[in-house]
Amino acid sequence: MSILFTKPSFNLSRRDVVAMKPYPLQFKPVLKQTIWGGRLLGERLGKPIGDESDYAESWEVVDHGVDQSVVTSGHLEGKTLKDLLTEHNEWLMGDAANDHFPLLLKYLDCNRVLSVQVHPTDEYGATMPVPDLGKTEAWYIVDAKPGSVIYAGLKKGVDASALRAAVEEGRAEEVLHQFEAKPGDCVFIPAGTVHAIGAGLLVAEIQQSSDTTFRLYDWNRTDASGKGRELHIEQSIEVTDFERGPVAPIRADESADGWxxxxxxxxxxxxxxxxxxxxxxxxxxxxxxxxxxxxxxxxxxxxxxxxxxxxxxxxxxxxxxxxxxxxxxxxxxxxx
CATH class of the missing domain: 2.60.120.10 (Jelly Rolls)
Structure with a gap:
């Protein structure tokens, strides 16, 4: 196994040398609870959930503000991903050297349908009051209950005025492209793609390390007081790519060997x-x-x-x- 050395201005001690030896890093998951979550993160994936039934996301690898992956073993135990970027950047990142970790891996238990959302590009994200990356993402469907649906992209011919009218009239599903999800489906969602994950799905998601989401539509849901969640209709329409159109799932050849x-x-x-x-x-x-x-x-x-x-x-x-x-x-x- 090779050891990558930086160029220090002093002699490295044996402890320093060991600390720079690369090894596979495992992290403590960062768990998120929301109204659409369930219990599959614990029951199917072994995550340390509590007694509640609203565990929605397990962030596996993350460096985003206060949300930080923490190493669970080896000589770097207790270090956050941000620590590693600061102290061992080239060791960790190599040719992709950066001051932040660009990707976020998570698992989602979609016990209820998620809101209809759209994410901005990096360029738009940089102009927001609190700048952030845009968000391009991909989903891998780990499991799906019969009849579970993915909403990915707009139907052909839907423009800004048609989308706005559908949202304001409470019938957004009429303009969304949808298909029944099956285990093994992969769905690519570039920034600007209108989308929603339906109920009954267990999903692995890779995305840019960003928490930038505009909620376009929430299925007319309200809380006990009759109040709905905040929507971002204007921002959503502004960043939507109306040339994107319907999105089809991608599937690997399950009989093939190798990557x-x-x-x-x-x-x-x-x-x-x-x-x-x-x-x-x-x-x-x-x-x-x-x-x-x-x-x-x-x-x-x-x-x-x-x-x-x-x-x-x-x-x-x-x-x-x-x-x-x-x-x-x-x-x-x-x-x-």
């Missing part, structure tokens, strides 16, 4: 493997690895790490290539 690319864009590359074994890393870039279903073993030159459904790892850019060995009926996703 298959599901999404490749200027923000991230998402790949999947569902059979046999293959390598990842060793290219001076960080890699996020997660197991949405089944079991896999991550093999380095010094250890074997057993991974089960819901486990995620961040492989530092300084790490040599590792091998992933999958058990039958398993799936691994990697993102960089």
């Amino acid at each position: 298959q690319t599901l999404v490749e864009c200027d923000k991230f590359r998402l790949r999947a493997i569902s059979n046999g074994s293959d390598t990842v890393g060793g290219d001076n870039r960080f890699h996020i690895i997660t197991v949405p279903q089944g079991k896999a073993t991550l093999v380095t030159d010094s250890e074997r790490i057993n991974l089960t459904a819901g486990n995620s790892i961040l492989l530092p850019a300084a790490h040599d290539a590792v091998t992933l060995e999958l058990e039958n009926d398993s799936l691994v996703l990697t993102m960089t």
Whole structure:
């Protein structure tokens, strides 16, 4: 295993050398509770949820303000992802060196339908009162109840006036493209795409590290006092890409061996493997690895790490290539 050294102005101690040795990083999940959550994050993915039935999101790898992944093992235990960026940037990021971690991996338990949303581009996000990145994202459907629906994009011919009228008249679903979701579907949602995740879905999501969301429509829901959640209709329409049109799901070939690319864009590359074994890393870039279903073993030159459904790892850019060995009926996703 190689060791990547910075250029210090002093002699490194043995402790410093050990602290710079790359190893697969595991983090404590950051759990989020909302009205549309359930209990699948604990029951299916082993997350440490409480007794409530509104656990909606498990943020697996995150560096966004106060939301920080914290290392759970090894000599960096207790360090946040922001700490690693500050103290070991090249070690962690390699060719993608940056002062923030650009991606956020999460799991979602969509027990109820989410609001209809649209995310801005980076350029728009930079102009907001509290600047943030835009948000391009992709979903991988881990499980779906029969009849569960994805809303992705607008129907052909829908323009700003038609969208506004549908929202204001409480019939937004009439202009949204939709399809029944199935396990194994991947849905790519570039910034500017109107979308919503329907009820009954367990989803792995990779996105830009951003919390910038404009809520366009909330299905006419109200709380006990008859008040609905805040909407951002003007901002939503302003950032919507009306040329995008309907979005179709992407599916990997489940009989194929090795990595298959599901999404490749200027923000991230998402790949999947569902059979046999293959390598990842060793290219001076960080890699996020997660197991949405089944079991896999991550093999380095010094250890074997057993991974089960819901486990995620961040492989530092300084790490040599590792091998992933999958058990039958398993799936691994990697993102960089």
